[in-house]
Amino acid sequence: MADDTAAAAPDSPEPDEAQEARTAKRRKLLRILAIVVAAVALLWGIWYFLTQAGRVSTDNAYVGADSATVTALVPGPVEAVRVSGTQAVKKGDVLVVLDDADQRIAVADAEAALRQARQRYGQADATADAARARVTARGAEIRQAQARLRDAEATVERARAELARRESIAGTGAVSGEELTAARAALKQAQAARDLAAAGVTSAQATRGSASGDLGAAEAVVRGTTIDTAPDVAAAQARLDKAKLDLARTVIRAPVDGIVTNRQVQVGQRIAAGAPIMVIVPIDSAYVDANYKESQFGKIRIGQPVELTSDYYGGGIVYHGKVVGIAGGTGAAFSLIPAQNATGNWVKVVQRLPVRIALDPKELKAHPLRVGLSMEATIDTRGK
The missing domain is CATH 1.10.287 (Helix Hairpins)
Structure with a gap:
């Protein structure tokens, strides 16, 4: 029995050496993992600094356009309506013809x-x-x-x-x-x-x-x-x-290029001078009004570049534009019934201020937008 114990004694250091080897390997892996994590964090920090720092975003943005309301300049019965709703027209195209006997x-x-x-x-x-x-x-x-x-x-x-x-x-x-x-x-x-x-x-x-x-x-x-x-x-x-001139005005033509919407005229209807008959939306000159929080305006300036995406085309289509104007007041300030906070019983609500963004005409022509569509806008406040 004593011999067996004595024979086993020289082998006892082996488990300790194996344990130390495993511990060293684990420490090495942890160091490598830490280095990798630190490298990823560093790379992410560099990427964020180079691409994301100084960028302010909002999803409270909508497509707009200076739509043209078509009105009759002379009264008379409608003889012909040459366009339908959603139809694309060019400037000068005949929209409506009035009876010109008078x-x-x-x-x-x-x-x-x-x-x-x-x-x-x-x-x-x-x-x-x-x-x-x-x-x-x-x-x-x-x-x-x-x-x-x-x-x-x-x-x-x-x-x-x-x-x-x-x-x-x-x-x-x-x-x-x-x-x-x-x-x-x-x-x-x-x-x-x-x-x-x-x-x-x-x-x-x-x-x-x-x-x-x-x-x-x-x-x-x-x-x-x-x-x-x-x-x-x-x-x-x-x-x-x-x-x-009144005779020429019996032929009502499109004032701008765009899409016919809200058509309100039918053949045989008698319309009065000044009555709106349809709206033409110039989608080729659409813009975006992005409503940013007041806390985001620290570095927003006119002329800064903007990247935009729309659910209409998905995130794969990125529009580029620039800030061309900042509204003179919030939407609440110009609402029909402005907020009255003089009583003292009020809860502070972060206000939003509209920012007008002009889009790249070439991108807008390649991927036309429609008025009212929602957009996501990101302004690079470091850009000039």
């Missing part, structure tokens, strides 16, 4: 009024020319009357001289009483003729004054104008242009 009559009436205005201007111009000719003729008559007056005055002077000569020799008996009487009568006749000639000059001057007044009235209508710039003609032309 507008065509208005154009014909305006054209007739324009012709009449031109005719009245022509008459006024001719009247001015005639008045101008009358003034010239009255001037000639005045000159004739003045010539007659001068002739009459000369006759008076001759008659006066004859009378004086006869009176000077009447005492010598060389002139009879009858000749003296005839000389005196001739003087009075010459004076009467002079007075008549003077009255003729006055009458001719008065006639010329009347003609000048008529000329002034006629020229006032056409002075400083042409047949195209005369007020009546210009007003008639403006009415004709308005009538033609």
Whole structure:
């Protein structure tokens, strides 16, 4: 028995050596695991610092667009509707055609009024020319009357001289009483003729004054104008242009490229001017309004790059954009009934502020979005 114990004694260190070997191996594995974990943590930290640090995200973001509400600019019954809901249209495409019978009559009436205005201007111009000719003729008559007056005055002077000569020799008996009487009568006749000639000059001057007044009235209508710039003609032309514009507006065209939505017009319906008939959504110029928490705005600036994804296409499609604007107030501030927190009994709620994000047009054209779709937006606040 003692021999067996003695024989077994030299083998007893083997279990201890095996245990130490296993412990050393375990420690080595733990060190390797720790190194791996530290390396992974370091790599993750480097990756986060390089790609995720300074990025703020939100899933409270929605697609928007400056939709165009199509309205009728003139009233009338609907003759044809050329588009349907959800149809894509281009700018200038015909959407709705109205019955244009009333507008065509208005154009014909305006054209007739324009012709009449031109005719009245022509008459006024001719009247001015005639008045101008009358003034010239009255001037000639005045000159004739003045010539007659001068002739009459000369006759008076001759008659006066004859009378004086006869009176000077009447005492010598060389002139009879009858000749003296005839000389005196001739003087009075010459004076009467002079007075008549003077009255003729006055009458001719008065006639010329009347003609000048008529000329002034006629020229006032056409002075400083042409047949195209005369007020009546210009007003008639403006009415004709308005009538033609109303006629053109009976064909309602698409103001922008986009998708037809909310169509509210049918054939045979009579619509009033200004009535909305449909909405066109320009999906090629869509944008995103992302509502970020107020605590996230420390480093958000206009111009920073943004990455966005949509459930519409899934996470595999990433849109790129940039911050183009920050709203002037929260949605609650501009709500119909703003919050009133002056009582003191209130619970602080983190507010959100809309951020306008412009999308890359090429990406938007490759993967069109629709207004109202939800988005996830991540702003890289380190970007410029």
